[in-house]
Amino acid sequence: MKTIIYRDNGGADVLELVDRETPKPAPGEVRVRLAVSGVNPTDWKTRSGATNPKQFAEVTPHLDGAGTIDAVGDGVAAGRVGQRVWVFMASAGRATGTAAECTVVPSELAVPLPDEASFDLGASLGVPAITAHRALTVAEDGPRRLRPGALDGTMVLVAGGAGAVGHAAIQLARWAGATVISTVSGPEKARLATAAGAHHTVNYREEGAAARIREIAPDGVDIVVEVALGANLALDLAVLRVRGTIATYANDGGEPVELDVRQNMMLNTRFQFLVLYTVGPEALAAGAEDVAAAVADGALPVGEEHGLPLIRFPLDRTADAHQAVENGAVGKVLVDIPG
Known part of the structure; x- marks a missing residue:
């Protein structure tokens, strides 16, 4: 061969x-x-x-x-x-x-x-869809499995919705009933995120991005699916609800991550770092099963x-x-x- x-x-x-x-x-x-x-x-x-x-x-x-x-x-x-x-x-x-x-x-x-x-x-x-599944199932008071209705009433912010993981996160979150906001860098990325199913897109490079997200989610977002934690942390924390979760699978751009401890204490922020190599067989199996169900639903x-x-x-x-x-x-x- x-x-x-x-x-x-x-x-x-x-x-x-x-x-x-x-x-x-x-x-x-x-x-x-x-x-x-x-x-x-x-x-x-x-x-x-x-x-x-x-x-x-x-x-x-x-x-x-x-x-x-x-x-x-x-x-x-x-x-x-x-x-x-x-x-x-x-x-x-x-x-x-x-x-x-x-x-x-x-x-x-x-x-x-x-x-x-x-x-x-x-x-x-594979990697993109199961990574997205993991990011959407790690919130303290959220579901551990995805299915239609599992994320009803949940506000999900997907950073980089035009990427492969972001695309899968938008689709899976929407399939599970969430309202999905995606941050993008310009009109073309906004078009792609919208085509994937995002209900709202916000250009993170423009002034007032946090205020626009807060207009959509007045109480803050429940889950952030993050691809560039160092670059986006300030925005994420500005729009995260109390006891919200930031699930990060990459740090594109490589900017250092600096935490204001008191700010995160007051928010009771949950940070979930994730990579599939060490996530464990149970999480992989759950992700594969739920992704397969979403595929069967055409989602x-x-x-x-x-x-x-x-x-x-x-x-x-x-x-x-x-x-x-x-x-x-x-x-x-x-x-x-x-x-």
Whole structure:
């Protein structure tokens, strides 16, 4: 089979296309013949060595993808062969991810994908959608699972609603009944966030952004889904309700985070930092199950018309796909797998 590998950490040029033997699933695993692989920021950061040192002599990158199960290991129902699935966390702790014609993963990491859902959608779920799910389910007095009605009466502020996690957070929050506000940097990002389902958009670069959010949510927002904590903390705290939650999954821009302890004491602020690598199996399983339910309800569409443009590259241009994500491409970067 054809697969992308890298042997050393470094820039996108360390990625190369090679032929390798098609893997066989071990007990408890399934083999997925992939149609599309999804690229996330964590994929290029892992490749570069910025987050973790390389663990294996040779690595096939990418956590997320979608395709069809074509073989199963012992202990997995034979009826899963032929099932369309989306795959998440494929390369977490393993040498083989989804930038290949086939990958093997534990069976619970291959989630059934309805016939009416495209492989593009399946490859766009994974890390972004499960991260968004986690961010929406960590409030002290909020739900631990999402379903229609679970967030009725809740005000959710999504920072960076035009990004992949922000897009999923808007869609999941709206599916669960929340009123969704998204902060954006300009009209084009506002268009994308609105297309994703945000009820309101506010340009955080304009004077009076906090006052506009307070007009929408006079008592403050319940949950902030945050992508740039250092840059946005002052705004978040200005609009957060007492006992509200800031769930942060990134610090884009790298600005330092400085906390006014007394201000946060008076607010009883809950800060939840999150990354899927260490979130634990129960949270991953809950996220995957609820995301699958939202997909079945048609609540997580992707594409330009739904607020998440798709940017495509063939497998032999995976390096260009990584560079696009590293350069801040707006939308979801996908790699098409031949065959």
